[in-house]
Amino acid sequence: MEVSGACPGPWIAVPVETWAGLGAWSVGPMAEWHKEPARGANLGRYRKATRGPKKPKPPRTRFPGAKHVATSRLLGTEQT
Template sequence: MTLDRPTEDGDTVIEIVTNVPVAVADAGAIADLYLERWTVEPLFQRLTTVLQCEVNTLGYPAAALFGFGVAVACGNVYAVVAAAARVAHPTAAPLSDYHIGLEIATILPGLDIAVPADTWDVIREWSAAQMAAWLIAVARRAKVARYRAAKRGPKKPKPRRTRFAAKKHVATARILKDIRT
């Protein structure tokens, strides 16, 4: 596949190896799908770190697939809650993934205890528009100051090298070789 502009390394052609027949997808379609991969991976990273959705599957494919399905469902819940908060508070500072995840993880068990299961039956019948309106109304009552993302402080300057300061790079193999001789 010939690129419109060169890569960082100066390559103008990318070779894609796949077993997908050309009748199903050409190189451009496959390359586009590969690029979309980079939008999904941050979601799974967030799920793993914030919602702790990584499951030890013990090598069972069915368990791995179930864990993947649960993670995707959690990702959808997370995205909907975050979107409702952004709509309800458009001028607020960015919200913390950690605090939103913590809120979801800690409030749900309390809801299971305090709210009878049949209370949710009415909500199951709602359309997407009704659900969105309700979520935004709930999000408007949230105290967003509790969920602000922490601001990163200034970066510390990189410490000066004292050992091997005259060399740009010191390979471990070279150090070990020097020690042996």
């Protein structure tokens, strides 16, 4: 969508004769033609959003002193 929305501008500003030869270009020259303006791009203007800080892990409410609790113990206390 972005490319299709930006295309009419160059078509108006640049003569049709300039665009006529582009259709016959192979991949190599077309890539070089696209890379030339990209070399001057200031990548600092397009910074990625940084992730915020992680939320702390909530403390255990059941069996707070134990490192490991058997699944049968957890299920047994809930079923009774």
